[in-house]
Amino acid sequence: MAGSTRRGTAVIGETRTRHYRTLFISDVHLGTRSAQTDALLDFLRVVDADVIYLVGDIVDFWKVRRGPHWPQSHNDVLQKLLRKVRKGCRIIFIPGNHDDGLRDYCGVSFGGIDIRRDDVHVAANGRRYVVMHGDEFDIVVRYARWLAFLGDRSYELALWFNNPLNWVRRHLGFGYWSLSAYLKGRVKSAVSFIGEFETALSDVARRRDAQGIICGHIHHAANRHIGDVHYLNCGDWVESCTAIYETYDGEFGILRWLDEMDAHAMSGAPQVVEAIA
Numbered sequence: 344m345a346g347s348t349r350r351g352t353a354v355i356g357e358t359r360t361r362h363y364r365t366l367f368i369s370d371v372h373l374g375t376r377s378a379q380t381d382a383l384l385d386f387l388r389v390v391d392a393d394v395i396y397l398v399g400d401i402v403d404f405w406k407v408r409r410g411p412h413w414p415q416s417h418n419d420v421l422q423k424l425l426r427k428v429r430k431g432c433r434i435i436f437i438p439g440n441h442d443d444g445l446r447d448y449c450g451v452s453f454g455g456i457d458i459r460r461d462d463v464h465v466a467a468n469g470r471r472y473v474v475m476h477g478d479e480f481d482i483v484v485r486y487a488r489w490l491a492f493l494g495d496r497s498y499e500l501a502l503w504f505n506n507p508l509n510w511v512r513r514h515l516g517f518g519y520w521s522l523s524a525y526l527k528g529r530v531k532s533a534v535s536f537i538g539e540f541e542t543a544l545s546d547v548a549r550r551r552d553a554q555g556i557i558c559g560h561i562h563h564a565a566n567r568h569i570g571d572v573h574y575l576n577c578g579d580w581v582e583s584c585t586a587i588y589e590t591y592d593g594e595f596g597i598l599r600w601l602d603e604m605d606a607h608a609m610s611g612a613p614q615v616v617e618a619i620a
Contacts, residue, residue, distance in 0.1 A: 362391045364467055367587035369398035369476065369559025370579035372441065373417045374407040377581045380416040386586070386600045387423045395424070395432055396464070397456075398559040398577050399439020399476030406441075428455035435462055439476035439560060463553060468593030470554040472573070473547055477558035480543040537563055545572040555595075557587060566597050 372378045406412070428434055434456045438445040449460045461475035540561055548556040555573035564578030564585040575595055578585030584600040 360389055363588045364591045365394045365589035366392040367396045367398055367557050367577050369577035370400045370562055372400055372403040372581055374403045374411040374413055376412045379580050379584055380420050382584045382600055383420055383580050395434045396474055397436040399437055400441040403441045404444055425454055437476055440478035466593040467591055472555040472557050473551050473553045474557045477544055477560035480540055541574055545569040545574055548572045564597050
């Protein structure tokens with residue numbers, strides 16, 4: 344099985360806890376209705392590590408400024424992380440574009456959480472991994488930041504806008520045109536974008552004399568090699584609920600939490616987290 348650990352598995356009631364050398368979590372987006380905080384709390388109760396990297400977009404300050412959705416579970420996530428610090432876990436927070444205001448505090452420690460612009464993580468086997476959120480290489484965020492503020496409801500808004508838009512077009516003598524269909528068709532370019540993003544991040548690792556890169560931002564979990572660079576993306580806790588782990592042997596992989604929850608719910612067995620590389 345991929346992802347062995349040197350430390351034993353502790354059993355608390357019917358839940359076994361697994362301990363890794365390092366965990367990497369990104370794109371939680373606390374403050375939004377999309378954040379799957381219940382799943383994340385389950386994950387944090389079962390999975391632990393010596394070091395946890397928070398790789399950006401943990402709190403969605405873009406949404407918070409417009410009016411947050413902040414139930415108790417969002418507080419519970421932050422409290423759970425602080426509790427891990429008090430128990431000896433080291434937490435390194437690398438702000439992303441949605442919590443970029445915290446980049447002004449890089450180099451400062453709050454409540455035992457170190458804030459850094461980026462970092463170089465040295466794995467158990469000595470390999471070096473650059474850790475960064477990755478929005479620096481998203482052309483939409485860098486050069487047309489207002490577009491990124493459209494949020495996850497832009498498609499629904501486009502559907503609604505079809506009617507008044509085409510009312511105007513009819514009165515101007517134009518035929519029907521679907522804005523929502525146009526935007527949906529543009530999604531096909533996402534595959535190309537992901538490839539370009541991964542290539543750009545891999546080049547960062549090479550320039551910094553590192554063997555790998557660990558990032559987030561695009562909500563697309565990955566664990567693969569791009570040439571001579573080991574590319575790892577944490578994914579997100581909005582849809583996929585994924586994280587990157589490192590074992591005490593320096594092996595990396597993806598934890599897919601929703602898959603684990605479904606598998607153990609169907610089996611009726613005690614909940615155990617297994618790594619899926």
